[in-house]
Amino acid sequence: MKRQSKDLRDILLGAHFSIAGGLHKAILTASKYGCTALQIFTKNSNQWKERTLTDEEIERFNETRKLTGIESICSHTSYLINLGSPEKSKFNRSIKALKQELVRSSQLGIPYVIMHPGSHMGRGEEKGLRRVALGINRTFDATPKITCRLLLETTAGQGSNLGYTFEHLALISELVEAKGRIGFCFDTCHTFAAGYDLSTKKAYQKTMRAFDKVVGLDRLCAIHLNDAKKGLGSKRDRHEHIGKGAIGIDAFRCIMNDRRLKTVPKILETPKGKGRVDYDPMNLNLLRSLVTR
Numbered sequence: 001m002k003r004q005s006k007d008l009r010d011i012l013l014g015a016h017f018s019i020a021g022g023l024h025k026a027i028l029t030a031s032k033y034g035c036t037a038l039q040i041f042t043k044n045s046n047q048w049k050e051r052t053l054t055d056e057e058i059e060r061f062n063e064t065r066k067l068t069g070i071e072s073i074c075s076h077t078s079y080l081i082n083l084g085s086p087e088k089s090k091f092n093r094s095i096k097a098l099k100q101e102l103v104r105s106s107q108l109g110i111p112y113v114i115m116h117p118g119s120h121m122g123r124g125e126e127k128g129l130r131r132v133a134l135g136i137n138r139t140f141d142a143t144p145k146i147t148c149r150l151l152l153e154t155t156a157g158q159g160s161n162l163g164y165t166f167e168h169l170a171l172i173s174e175l176v177e178a179k180g181r182i183g184f185c186f187d188t189c190h191t192f193a194a195g196y197d198l199s200t201k202k203a204y205q206k207t208m209r210a211f212d213k214v215v216g217l218d219r220l221c222a223i224h225l226n227d228a229k230k231g232l233g234s235k236r237d238r239h240e241h242i243g244k245g246a247i248g249i250d251a252f253r254c255i256m257n258d259r260r261l262k263t264v265p266k267i268l269e270t271p272k273g274k275g276r277v278d279y280d281p282m283n284l285n286l287l288r289s290l291v292t293r
Contacts, residue, residue, distance in 0.1 A: 083135030084118030117163035133175030
């Protein structure tokens with residue numbers, strides 16, 4: 001297990017890692033890269049088929065977490081879930097899938113489950129946002145004892161996707177009855193593509209002030225660190241390596257040194273690459289090098 005200096009160990013930094021070979025393998029990979037946080041899928045993200053965890057899987061996951069000391073873990077829901085769908089069958093199936101994700105994550109002791117709010121599919125944003133809130137309320141009603149918190153992620157605004165403005169997130173939150181079970185995930189690529197500038201220190205501060213005013217920094221529970229292949233306001237969800245895209249390195253320097261975000265897990269979702277190059281440690285080490293405090 002790779003050891004970090006005390007200052008770097010205090011920063012919750014990691015990446016999304018594969019669960020191939022077992023859920024616990026993602027934690028081992030995170031430890032290998034010196035991470036203090038990570039994100040996983042608890043099942044195949046592109047299939048509706050659910051997964052029931054065995055006692056052995058849960059025990060091995062918990063043992064590995066204790067062995068590595070990594071406690072800051074997020075899961076991400078299936079990409080198929082769409083609580084904004086006007087189609088009754090898709091809406092109900094999404095609720096069922098979200099419920100099962102919350103159950104699995106709770107069994108694993110994962111504190112945060114991250115979800116894209118959904119798409120209105122041509123029915124209009126306000127109807128879609130209210131539909132999302134309805135789906136969350138029904139899910140929460142069906143899972144009263146679940147301990148993990150559902151985080152709504154900022155989106156790029158492609159097509160009919162919801163959640164690309166801070167006001168979208170605020171409205172969903174306002175309509176959710178169990179407000180203590182809701183939080184937010186700030187994706188740098190998505191937020192930038194949606195039109196919120198992060199590329200300079202001044203722009204970063206302006207965007208974070210807007211987020212704090214509309215949503216609340218006290219409810220920000222996770223950050224996805226991704227540069228963007230496309231420009232500001234492009235509405236295109238295309239991740240790029242840190243410092244290699246349209247956002248640039250200054251935004252990530254601001255995030256890594258923002259004391260308000262010290263306890264917020266920061267998760268890389270940059271391209272993994274193919275072949276012999278392992279980009280995760282390259283991006284992680286670059287982010288660590290930006291820390292000045």
